[in-house]
Amino acid sequence: MNIQQLKDTAAAMVAPGRGILAMDESHPTCNKRFEKLGIPTTEDKRKEYRSMLLKENDMGQYIGGAILFDETLRQTTLDGQPFAERLQQIGIVPGIKVDKGAKDLALHPGEKVTEGLDGLRERLAEYYQLGARFAKWRAVITIGADIPSQACLVANAHALARYAALCQAADIVPIVEPEVLMDGTHDIDRSYEVTHAIQKLVFEHLAEQGVELEGMVLKPNMVVSGYECSQRAGVQQVAEETVRCLMSTVPPSVPGIAFLSGGQTDEEATEHLNAMNQLGDELPWKLTFSYGRALQQAAMQSWNGDSGNIDRAARVILHRARMNGAAAEGKYTPEMEKAA
Ligand code: 13P
DSSP: OOOHHHHHHHHHHHTTTEEEEHHHHOOHHHHHHHHTTTTTOOOOOOOOOHHHHHHSSSSHHEEEEEEEOOHHTBBBBTTSSSSHHHHTTTEEEEEEEEOOOOOETTTOOOOOOOOTTTTTHHHHHHHHHHHHHHEEEEEEEOOOOOOOOHHHHHHHHHHHHHHHHHHHHHEEEEEEEEEEESSSSSHHHHHHHHHHHHHHHHHHHHHHHHHHGGGGOOOOOOOOOOOOOSOOHHHHHHHHHHHHHHHHSSSSTEEEEOOOOOOHHHHHHHHHHHHHHHHHOOOOEEEEEEEEEHHHHHHHHHHTTHHHHHHHHHHHHHHHHHHHHHHTTTTTTTTTEEEE
């Protein structure tokens, strides 16, 4: 393990005013989003779409790292350049999703555990050769009447820590993603309780497996009310509760925390991040974004599967990246949307 390299990679991923672009949708997830817009679910369309996302050279001003899916890391862009090379060219660290998805947790109806540890050592070695310098593993926690169970929290925390240790042994920075889903009728207090429980457990397991906190990035959910909650908390409360939770679970040696968007609207995700960075608290870590949908959805609609729309759609994602880059420094205002 080269700890200095891990630290340098993590620092580049969450550099000031920059965040992470999650463009690592598995085939089923990507197909679902394409089908909604009537876009053919072919390898060529995925390549065209993902080339569009990285077309603007200025993306590197706001994006420090981009998470790719296995297929994309092996593809070339429309210009014939390997995706990892294109990312390096515009100053973005290439990353790779390495988990094999959330599967049913045995004996625990309604709960998931993420699989993919078998053979991971060998896959990481190959991904490094292909240019990846960080990885992502997503654990999924569902809030319901009697869930999550302790069994689900422990199984996922353990797998995240085993994954993180394997990454660091391969000189790859692990993004550790314990995602508490935002679906449900629960209120913000319940979201806090579950988010706190999983984060606390994750750091216990990371310590047990010897993971160097200086060489990782945490990717958590924000503490929000469930989408079906009758009284949803506002932006300020979400910002305060999320930071309060992180302050009590995340050691200061972690260099960066990059949030998932989890189905929030584009502007909601930007406003929440901005509000956290405006709290005025002395925070020990960078607070930034690692959004999938909240960075991509407007651009995907603008492209709509038509190669004639590539230039316009590339400017749409550049705008979203710029807004979130500003939010990562607490400098976003809704007026900036209109000005564009
Ligand atoms: P969303 O921002 O769309 O939630 O996706 C982020 C991600 O990478 C989930 O693993």
